[in-house]
Amino acid sequence: MTEGEPLIRWDWIAGHLDEIGQRLVEHVELTVIAVGVGLAIAFGLALLIVRRPRLEGPVTSVTGTLYTIPSLALFVLLIPYTGLSVLTAEIGLVSYTLLILIRNIVSGIRGVPADAREAAIGMGYTPRQRLWRVEVPLATAAIIAGVRIATISTIGLVTVTALIGQGGFGYFILIGIQRAFSTELLVGAVCSVMLAILADGLLVLLQRRLTPWTMLG
């Protein structure tokens, strides 16, 4: 940090609102794509596991292994194939969402009360109708709980993708460190944290909206 420089220069922030807004959009885009694609893949794999429990072991070990790879290392390993691109960033980000999302979707569907499932079969739901009208709605709370964790961790990981030319708010952190400029560093860090808290709050509201019956008695 430069001598005599204040911790935060508000004039810099005022002069860079446009860029902050642009980085916000980038950060949100990277996160939404990662969680959205992750959710789609996880949903498919979770349904497979529910139907064929034997697949649970292999799927969990593969996604678990992906989860243990340090993020920076994963991005570096991908660069020879996909370059310094959004694709590189998303492959990594999506990989990290799978373990937690699959686990929550599977436990959500398995947690559907046996009597509700039996009634659904006994009244003539087809397996597909049962999935979409009974099992998925009843698993919604568990699924959204998984999406919350995946979203928060993705928002954190997006900052790391600054190192491969993406990054959203992570860009400010990276440049702030390089230039030893505390204002830019703090803007990046504080904005990332606030975005994570905001996203989590919105998902809580969404869950309450989608599952009104869970708030009774």
Next chain:
Amino acid sequence: MPERGATVEFRDVTKRYADQIAVDRLSFTVPAGKICILVGPSGSGKTTSLKMVNRLIEPSAGAILIDGHDVTKEEPTQLRRRIGYVIQQVGLFPHQTIAENVATVPVLLGWTKQRIAARVVELLALVGLDPARYAPRYPAQLSGGERQRAGVARALAAEPPVMLMDEPFGAVDPIVRERLQSELLRIQRELGTTVLFVTHDIDEAIRLGDRVAMMRGGKLVQYAPPGELLAHPADDFVAQFVGSDRGLKRLALLTVGGAEIDATVGRSSVDPKAPVLAPSTTLRDALVRMLASESQIGVVLDGERYVGVLTLVKIGKMIRSDA
């Protein structure tokens, strides 16, 4: 509109599992519009038999016919939409309101919104749940008894000719159970639905059944109206299952009007302390009141008209009789 029940026939139905026979050549017919109670100890095959009707379990051999049509020839989901199904845990969908729950099968059948809405109101009223109050509630907001009423309404929604009930009142307290039993009888008489009802409670079987199918070890031991089951148990097992007080239970099914009344005794010569009985009084109630009075006889009055007297000897004769 009055609904009509269907005949349900079990024809040599057998269910074999790898290591045991759950149901063994079961054959009996439930006439249309009657209540048949499947009763027996646990493991007797009664629930398995019930679940073969809507193909939640597939028979290994034999056939089940509804109005002459073999259920295994039908597509299972189509079949189930025409058969009401009520289970002990009720199985209401927690994420749907009572109105949505009741509308389940009509929605599957593609009824119009207006028709469904009207039917839901009609059904909730039928089972004694005020539609305005209960339709928008979630199952978690109802008591156990109210939930079971909603379960019955849901099962009856699409006017099924047959309703299957698997220990539906097993989880509610005795007072609520008795009320639900009376209402089931009222609703069933009103609609004429054929009901197959599983229980291990012999009193429930005797109270509700037009016919009782007594099962043991997968076999049908006796199939008879409750009165006959009590008067002539087929073997020691049935006698033991219906209880040593079966004579008393039988009296609860019989009325003063069906007993032999002595009309030769003049009204004036009857002990004034004798209890007054109506022809519709059950013999069990009559017995209790006669024993409790000092005179040990009962005066039978049909409205204001004097019919005669009932004596303990005649009640004893009813216990022994084949009637």
